Amino acid sequence: MRILLIHSDYLKYKTKQKTKIAEDIEDMKKSGEFENALVVFTAVEKEDEQNTGEIVENAVSEIINVSGQVKPDNIIIYPYAHLSSSLGSPQLAKKILENMEFELKDNGFNAFRIPFGWYKSFEISCKGHPLSELSRTITAKPGEEEKAEEEPSKWHVLSKGELHDPNNFKFESKDLKKLTDYELGKLESTGEEPPHVKLMREKSLADYEPSADAGHLRWYPKGRLVRDLLSDYVYNLVTEYGAMPVETPIMYDLADEAIRTHADKFGERQYRMGTKKELMLRFACCFGAFRMLSDSFLTWKNLPVGVYELSTYSFRLEKRGEVVGLKRLRGFTMPDFHSVCADIPQSLEEFDKQIDMCMQTGKDLNINYEAIFRSTADFYEENKEWVHSAAEKIGKPILLEILPKRKHYWIAKMDFAAIDYLGRPIENPTIQIDVESAERFDITYINEKEEEEYPIIIHCSPTGSIERVIGSLLEKTAIEMNEKPPMFPTWLSPIQVRVIPIAERHMDFAISLAEELRASNIRVDVDERHETVGKKIRNSATEWVPYTIVIGDKELESDKFTVNIRETQEKALMNKEEIINRISNEVKGMPFRPLPLPLKLSKRVNF
């Protein structure tokens, strides 16, 4: 509930015209005038409907509090819808306002309620003292009993078809142990900053943009390249799986009932725009995908069918203190894949394939995932065998959460998490079986009996957000720092080969070598600055360049080059073909994009 309190010399009002939701009133209530009045403009909001008693109580106590300070003769409850962008239903709103009036009278105040649902003219004279204009947001604190009643989830470790108590399980995987501790709230924090935050800036990938909102990043050319490569990777993966890439708007009109209901599930964590139309920014691709699917004609022959979109961007108004680095953003890019399945059995088949797809990304990106399977108790009981076989696909113990009752739109989901340097999970891929949205968005298909039916929808993000993938890769370099030099895999390295000419006379040769490598789809650059070889080698290393080639007199004479290999820290003698073959082999099957930077380092901008 939103209220605006005006302490006025007088308030005059007159009803003019009825609206559809107008209450019936006696003639004497059609106009009125009140002196020394505390006018409480009030908007009842959607969320107030959960707990009307508490809302009335809190609103009244706030009004009494203010009136104790300004000492008005009258308190006027004035229904004023324009204070909120998320109004509750008129019937309930009226009821709440009536109760407020009653409570105030009961407390001995001269309270009066202005008629609801009429167009009214009014005139108010604000006193203008410091407390004469106040606004308040009234919320119902969640009742203690209500919280206590909610049954907690049951946690297990599922290993080789058997359930174990997480508190006594002998963990072989440190990562699963950490994930379990985190989920059960047992993880102790060291209070450090995750190392990827520093790395993303140091490597000129991304940085905070203080002129935007918190949690929105600027991406420098190298970072943009890495994002694009990962996007290409997911695109190739899901299209191979059969998904159809689409693109949908990033904002939606909350006047649409289905959009509004789906959006309201997200609560305060969304961006809303106070434009003429009440718009929200999407927090996932669901809105566009569902609207597209509900407008398309589906038959059982089409199913299962999937649409895929890379959400550049999704927006979530995460709480201020939760926004950190690449791990949790307010604007992020999420591969979002929705597949429509005829029924539960078909959705389980799809789920299995999507587990394979998520596992594949772990392999391709070389990120270790630990898995959590979550489902309602009902779903688990009915599909125990399938759950266990799905868990088997992970090939190691997983965490299992059984929720006593369904509280979200999904009945079963699997989340995959990477573990960061500080031992905390970064939630990456996810698969969810959604049993609510088809009906809400009126997505139907024609079954074999020619009847219209609601399908099951699976949400899947095979990698999780692109930013989190980059974050996980950076965290991994920090974790492995002592075992090997930090770097990206070659296919993701913004610069794959650096050519270093020793003196001026080696320049032409170096450039032509670079151009030949570039022609073989290798991202190569030339450090032709007037610096010592030692310094250029060092620079190349701090930029994590996998291959560095020094060109001097010897190289002009022979066809062999001395190549510094970052991964093994070896110096190898290779000819041009060997270099090209080695790199092509290393990046095989992975996307390629050309170097989006000047070939010559002297031309390069320092971000």
Next chain:
RNA sequence: GCCCUAGUGGCUUAGCUGGUAGAGCGAUGCCUUGGUAAGGCAUAGAUCGGGGGUUCGAAUCCCCCCUGGGGCUCCA
């Protein structure tokens, strides 16, 4: 959002209880044309996060705000 903590050239930072900012890296210029993780010299670059206050005088003390980090809570 709440609690704790921090903010000094592009980056890393020195600056004790108030006296008007010092360095390294980087950048630019000159010298060096060199063989595998920092060559030498010089120059430029700072409204000390912003606003207000206390004071003869504030990077330093006080208040408000912004931004970063950590914690709580939360991630349908």
